[in-house]
Amino acid sequence: MSKQKNKKNNQPRKVKTVVVRPSMSWIYLPIIMIILYFAFFDRSEGEPIQCDWQTVADFVEKGDVEHIEIVNKENGNVYLRQGAVERYRNDSSVEPKYRQLPENGYQLQFTIGSVDSFRKDFDKSVEKSGTRVKLTYKKSESWLDAIGWILPWILLIGLWFFLFRGFSRGVGGGSGGIMNVGKSRAQEYDPQNAEQKITFKDVAGLEEAKVEVMEIVDFLRNADKYRKLGAKIPKGALLVGPPGTGKTLLAKAVAGEANVPFLSMSGSDFVEMFVGVGASRVRDLFETAKKKAPCIVFIDEIDAIGRARGKNAGFSGNDERENTLNQLLTEMDGFQTNSGVIIMAATNRVDILDKALMRAGRFDRQIEVTLPEVAERRQIFDVHLRKLKLDENLDREFLAKQTPGFSGADIANVCNEAALIAARNNKECVGKEDFLSAVDRIIGGLEKKSKVIKPHEKSTIAYHEAGHASVSWMLKNASPLLKVTIIPRGKALGAAWYLPEERQITTKDQMMDELASLLAGRVSEMTFFQKLSTGALNDLERATKMAYAMVVYYGMSDKVGTISYYDSTGQSDMAFTKPYSDETSKEIDAEVRRILDEAYAIAKRIIDENLDKIKSLAERLLEKEVIFTEDVEEILGKRPGTEEHSEEKLEEKSEEKPTENTNENE
Numbered sequence: 001m002s003k004q005k006n007k008k009n010n011q012p013r014k015v016k017t018v019v020v021r022p023s024m025s026w027i028y029l030p031i032i033m034i035i036l037y038f039a040f041f042d043r044s045e046g047e048p049i050q051c052d053w054q055t056v057a058d059f060v061e062k063g064d065v066e067h068i069e070i071v072n073k074e075n076g077n078v079y080l081r082q083g084a085v086e087r088y089r090n091d092s093s094v095e096p097k098y099r100q101l102p103e104n105g106y107q108l109q110f111t112i113g114s115v116d117s118f119r120k121d122f123d124k125s126v127e128k129s130g131t132r133v134k135l136t137y138k139k140s141e142s143w144l145d146a147i148g149w150i151l152p153w154i155l156l157i158g159l160w161f162f163l164f165r166g167f168s169r170g171v172g173g174g175s176g177g178i179m180n181v182g183k184s185r186a187q188e189y190d191p192q193n194a195e196q197k198i199t200f201k202d203v204a205g206l207e208e209a210k211v212e213v214m215e216i217v218d219f220l221r222n223a224d225k226y227r228k229l230g231a232k233i234p235k236g237a238l239l240v241g242p243p244g245t246g247k248t249l250l251a252k253a254v255a256g257e258a259n260v261p262f263l264s265m266s267g268s269d270f271v272e273m274f275v276g277v278g279a280s281r282v283r284d285l286f287e288t289a290k291k292k293a294p295c296i297v298f299i300d301e302i303d304a305i306g307r308a309r310g311k312n313a314g315f316s317g318n319d320e321r322e323n324t325l326n327q328l329l330t331e332m333d334g335f336q337t338n339s340g341v342i343i344m345a346a347t348n349r350v351d352i353l354d355k356a357l358m359r360a361g362r363f364d365r366q367i368e369v370t371l372p373e374v375a376e377r378r379q380i381f382d383v384h385l386r387k388l389k390l391d392e393n394l395d396r397e398f399l400a401k402q403t404p405g406f407s408g409a410d411i412a413n414v415c416n417e418a419a420l421i422a423a424r425n426n427k428e429c430v431g432k433e434d435f436l437s438a439v440d441r442i443i444g445g446l447e448k449k450s451k452v453i454k455p456h457e458k459s460t461i462a463y464h465e466a467g468h469a470s471v472s473w474m475l476k477n478a479s480p481l482l483k484v485t486i487i488p489r490g491k492a493l494g495a496a497w498y499l500p501e502e503r504q505i506t507t508k509d510q511m512m513d514e515l516a517s518l519l520a521g522r523v524s525e526m527t528f529f530q531k532l533s534t535g536a537l538n539d540l541e542r543a544t545k546m547a548y549a550m551v552v553y554y555g556m557s558d559k560v561g562t563i564s565y566y567d568s569t570g571q572s573d574m575a576f577t578k579p580y581s582d583e584t585s586k587e588i589d590a591e592v593r594r595i596l597d598e599a600y601a602i603a604k605r606i607i608d609e610n611l612d613k614i615k616s617l618a619e620r621l622l623e624k625e626v627i628f629t630e631d632v633e634e635i636l637g638k639r640p641g642t643e644e645h646s647e648e649k650l651e652e653k654s655e656e657k658p659t660e661n662t663n664e665n666e
Contacts, residue, residue, distance in 0.1 A: 048077070048109045049097055053121060056110050059084075060125040060133060067134040068122070069106065073115050078108035188292075189255060189262040198252040204383040205376030205408065206246055212367045213237065213254050216342060220258035220294050223340075234364040235332060236343035238302075240350045241369030244409030247346035250369065251298045254344065261295040263288065267304030270324045278305065278324030286331045286341065293340030302345040308354045325354060332362045351568065371407055374400050374502065380408050384415040391431040399435055402482075404500055414438045440497070444489040451488045459622065460525060461486045461494040464535055466618040467524025467607060468496040468517060473636050474606045477513035480639070485626040493535060508556050511546060515599035516606075518543040523603040524614065547595045548588075557591040560584070610636070 056078055059065050064084035069077040080088075085107060088098045101107045112118045126133050200210055219226055219233045226233070239247040248264075255262030265285065270278040289297050305324045332343060345363070347353065357363065372380060377400040385396070403411060417438035422430040441447075453461070465484050472478040479498035486494040522536040555562040565579050578585065607614060617635050621627055633639070 048102060048106055051108055051110050053110055053112065053118070056108055057121065057125040059108070060122075061128045063129045063131040065133050067136070070112065070115070070118075070135070070137045071140050073137070074111060076110045076112055076118075077106035078110070079105075080107045187264045189252065189264065198249065198256045200253050200257055202383070203246060203249055203253045204379035205372040206250060206369060207376070209239070209250060209367050209369050212365065213250065214257075217254055217258045220260055220296075220342070223294070233340075233342065235361060236345070236363040237365045237367055238350070238358070238363040239344065239346040239367050239369050241348060242371060242407060243348055244407035245369045245371060246408045247369050248298070248300055249408075251296070251344045251346065255296045255298075258294075258296070261292040262298065263292075263295060264298045264300065267299055267301045267306070270305050271321060278320055279327035282324060282327040282331055289341045294342075295340070296342050296344055299343070299345040301347060302357075303347045303349040303352055306345075306347070306353045306357050308352060325357070329354075329356055329362065371405060374404075377403055377406065377411060380411045381415070384412050388415060388419055389429045391429045394430075394432055394435075398432070401499065402436070402439055404502055410442065413442060417441055440489065443497075444492060444495055446489065448488040453488070453493070457493075458486065459618075460529060460533060461535065462618040462621045463524050463528045463614070464521040464533075465494045465496050466614050466621060467520040467522075467527075467603070468539075469632055470610055470614045470617060470636060471520035471523075471603050471606050472496070472498065472517040473632055473639055474610070475513040475516060475602075476640055477507075477510040478517045479514070481629060481632055483626060483628045484621060484632070486621055487625050492538070508550070511550055511556070512595075512599055512602070515543050515546060515596065516602040518546075519596070519600050520603040520607065523600060523607055527604075527607050527611070528615075528618075543596060543599070544592070547592045547599075550595060551588050551591045557588075557595075559591055560587050 053076075056065070056068075056076070059078065059080065062084075064080050065078055066081045067079040069079070071077060080101070085101055085103060088094055088101055089103075091099070122133075122135065203210070216234060216237060223233070239250060241247055252262060252264075263285065270281050285297065289295050305321055305328065307321065307325075309322050309325060343363070350358075350366070358366070378396055381396050381399050399414075403414065406414070414435065415438075418430050418434040421437050421441075422434045425434075427434070465486060469481055469484045472481050479500040482497040482499050484494075484496045489495060518539045519536075521539050522532075525531065525533055525536070550556040551560055553564050553566040555564050567579075580588070613636050617627075617632065620631060620635070624631075
């Protein structure tokens with residue numbers, strides 16, 4: 001009901017704004033005047049011919065002039081006799097312009113310098129002609145002349161009014177126009193509005209983050225319980241995590257659970273081209289929050305104003321961004337006390353934030369909002385699949401396993417893409433194949449089945465992908481293979497899809513197997529065709545970066561040693577020198593090359609031992625264009641390590657059972 005009332009109350013305002021627009025009238029006015037001028041004053045028979053007095057004197061001496069009218073002692077309008085006009089219009093021997101003389105009005109027009117000298121010349125010409133020519137003087141006060149000097153002022157005033165209105169709407173930020181340029185642009189979410197209210201039920205996953213913020217919610221609900229013990233409410237909580245993980249949604253859920261007002265702004269809303277506007281908006285934001293206390297102020301993308309001072313790209317000594325940050329620091333923990341106002345902010349660039357902003361007393365808590373795990377992805381799928389018409393046999397656990405590394409926004413995009421694909425294929429429900437196609441579409445890009453590929457190029461691509469598939473299948477530490485395709489998708493001519501294991505740490509053996517899998521495509525090309533191609537560019541790039549990280553970041557090189565040159569603060573990107581000497585740089589290059597050579601040798605050994613199987617795999621890939629795990633297992637056999645792994649589990653269980661029985665007997 002409240003939303004309908006607001007719409008009804010706002011409707012007259014919108015109508016009034018649309019109707020009353022004098023600035024647009026001023027813009028249309030000159031256009032209308034020009035149209036009217038050409039409509040009423042345009043001479044369809046022809047325009048008067050502009051000439052000098054000598055030409056007019058020739059007409060006078062010939063006896064063709066009936067009347068000359070002097071206007072404002074400057075211009076002369078010549079009216080020819082009716083017979084002369086008809087004669088000139090029909091005479092082909094005269095100049096073409098005289099054959100277009102207007103029939104009505106004056107035919108010739110000239111400019112005079114002095115009236116006295118003109119009168120002498122006029123009398124001489126009339127005397128030579130022997131005919132009588134009427135001469136009159138006229139002072140013109142046409143309304144067009146008045147418009148000539150009034151119109152520029154009208155246009156100037158109209159343009160100024162138009163720019164003023166646009167400036168007040170674009171910069172002022174609310175009713176009141178330019179006078180409210182320093183007011184905050186915070187959007188307020190009313191917790192009493194059921195349609196806007198968001199609770200933790202609407203936020204899937206993020207279980208650890210929910211636990212962190214629940215204490216803030218409890219404090220807003222039961223503040224007296226904490227105050228009795230002398231506890232103070234946290235002044236700020238910073239949500240840190242990759243894009244799309246639900247930081248903004250979590251902040252809204254906190255406000256919804258606490259049932260308090262929620263003021264939301266973006267960090268870029270504080271920054272303007274005018275000096276002092278950002279600081280003024282910060283002050284106005286906190287004043288508004290104090291009036292609504294207890295409340296939550298949420299600043300999204302706070303790195304727009306919270307960047308470390310002195311490191312902004314610019315040469316101005318009085319940086320508006322730094323002034324805004326200084327005002328924010330003062331408001332959060334200055335001389336004033338913001339009782340009942342909690343600041344929540346979100347960023348994915350915590351490394352560039354100012355240290356004064358991150359200290360205790362401003363942002364007391366830093367809450368990590370990470371990418372969801374398998375169980376959390378299952379919950380996110382449950383939320384986004386509510387509105388879809390799904391196949392009854394759809395396995396949601398399978399979908400969660402097929403999307404490692406996906407954020408909540410990515411999963412929402414997968415669900416939407418799957419529905420679009422199902423509708424495009426005229427299906428009645430969304431099934432497993434649609435979701436797999438949606439994942440492929442998001443990761444690899446759109447399929448390009450119409451792309452023309454020559455037969456020998458297609459064969460090279462097939463053997464390249466077969467090399468990836470076979471080596472990753474034979475190495476137990478490599479990621480399990482899901483499917484292989486040679487259909488062009490995005491910029492890739494072919495691709496092998498894996499299902500990487502979600503692990504928290506990675507060993508050196510696992511990284512070496514991954515490197516061997518990456519280089520297997522190049523090895524397969526050299527083994528079967530003895531030629532190099534550009535198809536391994538992406539593989540070589542990823543392999544080189546991984547090998548470099550092993551040496552420089554993870555300390556996995558015996559020669560370089562257990563040392564890391566990784567800088568988590570991101571300040572090394574701005575450095576002009578490397579943090580190691582030239583001798584160490586040579587050692588790093590040598591170690592990276594050695595690691596890549598070892599991985600290449602591993603891939604070469606596996607391919608040489610399975611030439612026939614890889615050839616069969618490539619031929620099937622050329623035949624079907626897309627093969628799955630079942631096809632690879634049929635040709636290469638069961639993946640090494642799976643049977644041993646299952647046998648080890650059985651042995652562990654058999655060893656545990658007697659121990660348990662013994663304990664029970666005792």
